[in-house]
Amino acid sequence: MADTRGVFIGDPWERIPTPSYWVVGSETERLLGVTKCLEWEDADVKVIRVTDDATVVLELQQELTAKDRGTFLLDIEAALKRDVDEAITVYLQPKGDRNALRRLRGIEVKNV
Amino acid sequence: MSDQPALILDSHKLQYHYDRVQAWEAGERIAPVSIDMALTRACGSMCSFCYAVLQEAQERANITVDHCKAFLDDCAEIGVRAVSLISDGESTLSKAYVPFIQYAASLGIDVGNATNGWEWEPDKIEAVLPHLTWVRFTVAAGKPESYASIMYKGPEHTEVFDRAMSHIRYAVELKRRLHLPVTLGIQMVLMPQWKEEILPFAQLALDLGVDYGVIKHCSDDEEGSLGVDYARYAETHERLYEAEAMSTEATKIIVKWQKIRDGDRPSYQRVYGPPFLLQISGSGLVAPSGQFFNARYAKLHIGNFTEERFIDIWKSNRYWRAMSYLASPYFDARKHMGTLPIQHYANVALDQHVKGIKKIVAPPPGEPDPLHKNFV
Numbered sequence: 001m002a003d004t005r006g007v008f009i010g011d012p013w014e015r016i017p018t019p020s021y022w023v024v025g026s027e028t029e030r031l032l033g034v035t036k037c038l039e040w041e042d043a044d045v046k047v048i049r050v051t052d053d054a055t056v057v058l059e060l061q062q063e064l065t066a067k068d069r070g071t072f073l074l075d076i077e078a079a080l081k082r083d084v085d086e087a088i089t090v091y092l093q094p095k096g097d098r099n100a101l102r103r104l105r106g107i108e109v110k111n112v
Numbered sequence: 113m114s115d116q117p118a119l120i121l122d123s124h125k126l127q128y129h130y131d132r133v134q135a136w137e138a139g140e141r142i143a144p145v146s147i148d149m150a151l152t153r154a155c156g157s158m159c160s161f162c163y164a165v166l167q168e169a170q171e172r173a174n175i176t177v178d179h180c181k182a183f184l185d186d187c188a189e190i191g192v193r194a195v196s197l198i199s200d201g202e203s204t205l206s207k208a209y210v211p212f213i214q215y216a217a218s219l220g221i222d223v224g225n226a227t228n229g230w231e232w233e234p235d236k237i238e239a240v241l242p243h244l245t246w247v248r249f250t251v252a253a254g255k256p257e258s259y260a261s262i263m264y265k266g267p268e269h270t271e272v273f274d275r276a277m278s279h280i281r282y283a284v285e286l287k288r289r290l291h292l293p294v295t296l297g298i299q300m301v302l303m304p305q306w307k308e309e310i311l312p313f314a315q316l317a318l319d320l321g322v323d324y325g326v327i328k329h330c331s332d333d334e335e336g337s338l339g340v341d342y343a344r345y346a347e348t349h350e351r352l353y354e355a356e357a358m359s360t361e362a363t364k365i366i367v368k369w370q371k372i373r374d375g376d377r378p379s380y381q382r383v384y385g386p387p388f389l390l391q392i393s394g395s396g397l398v399a400p401s402g403q404f405f406n407a408r409y410a411k412l413h414i415g416n417f418t419e420e421r422f423i424d425i426w427k428s429n430r431y432w433r434a435m436s437y438l439a440s441p442y443f444d445a446r447k448h449m450g451t452l453p454i455q456h457y458a459n460v461a462l463d464q465h466v467k468g469i470k471k472i473v474a475p476p477p478g479e480p481d482p483l484h485k486n487f488v
Binding site for chain 1: 333
């Protein structure tokens with residue numbers, strides 16, 4: 001039977017997880033933990049950076065359509081939350097505006 | 113306008129779609145009441161407040177008339193009640209613009225449109241105005257030189273101001289001549305440093321004879337890429353009160369106080385609004401909110417309606433997984449998204465509803481509907 005569940009609304013007061021393993025480990029240990037998990041998951045991504053607040057910035061090593069990349073990255077984030085630290089949030093590198101006229105303003109998308 | 117239905121611009125209208133609120137709360141898959149979208153990422157303006165600069169996804173698709181008709185058929189089938197052409201591009205530039213509006217209207221879907229008005233010539237106005245519920249023109253300032261500085265290359269380029277004003281005046285005249293029910297307004301996206309532009313903007317709204325002039329905050333991403341200084345909005349309050357006092361029977365001057373006051377500190381952590389008000393990029397990308405269009409937020413990219421039918425995207429588990437992620441403890445609006453998204457009012461109301469702080473309730477029987485009730 002097809003899944004017909006909509007949005008699951010849990011306890012609205014439940015707090016967002018805060019980094020645990022992440023804050024006690026060194027930057028090298030964090031990077032190692034993330035890399036190991038991604039290897040275990042056989043994820044075709046490159047780690048660009050990990051930050052103090054449990055942000056992991058990745059780069060896809062293959063082009064994925066809009067249909068596929070969301071699920072792929074949410075699966076990766078779920079694995080990192082499960083195996084490394086529940087507070088981890090995954091992003092890709094931002095893209096700048098391709099509109100030549102708007103670019104004349106000189107506004108650039110800042111990195112996380 | 114005192115005998116007219118209420119024009120709600122500084123709040124949500126979810127109570128008028130209480131059936132959807134109940135279904136959502138019961139865990140059902142609800143169709144969006146409204147969809148905010150663009151038909152292209154292109155734009156001839158270079159507004160210094162433009163959030164579209166921050167919304168580039170991995171790809172850009174060419175949205176055709178056929179894509180639009182299939183999309184609108186799907187919207188009608190699942191029960192979308194309104195579509196606003198705003199989002200991250202100037203839809204009037206698209207070849208699909210006129211057919212989109214005419215076809216949506218034929219299906220009974222309300223359509224609104226925000227535009228700079230530059231490429232909105234009389235023939236285009238005549239083709240779409242009878243089918244539109246509202247049109248909101250982006251007018252960054254009331255003085256031609258300021259307008260050209262903020263929206264184009266510099267103060268000497270006042271031809272863009274003259275062009276826009278001529279098109280707005282034509283629309284106002286056509287509305288009156290044909291007694292069209294469309295609401296016409298102009299909007300100023302206020303950055304605190306432009307406070308001296310507030311009163312000339314309000315005066316311009318009166319002079320044009322539009323139904324309203326609205327002044328709103330400027331959104332920014334969570335890294336502050338546009339450089340909006342929210343702490344300085346307090347400096348604009350006095351001028352904003354003066355502008356509101358300029359309202360006449362024919363033209364209201366409205367300030368989006370709630371958003372200006374909330375600034376970059378939303379009261380909510382979870383984001384519950386997108387199932388009710390979905391956003392679609394001019395690249396064809398479907399994502400819960402326009403603030404996730406950029407490639408950075410690819411984990412929340414759901415699909416592209418030029419590559420697969422919108423109804424299949426809406427029915428997919430990936431659509432509901434993305435929506436549920438935003439409603440989970442893993443998402444914090446104060447940290448993981450930009451400021452004041454288009455769903456802000458809905459997010460506030462649904463958060464208070466779920467927490468039991470203030471329940472959304474259906475309006476009493478017999479209470480007249482507000483204007484544009486399908487644009488939540």
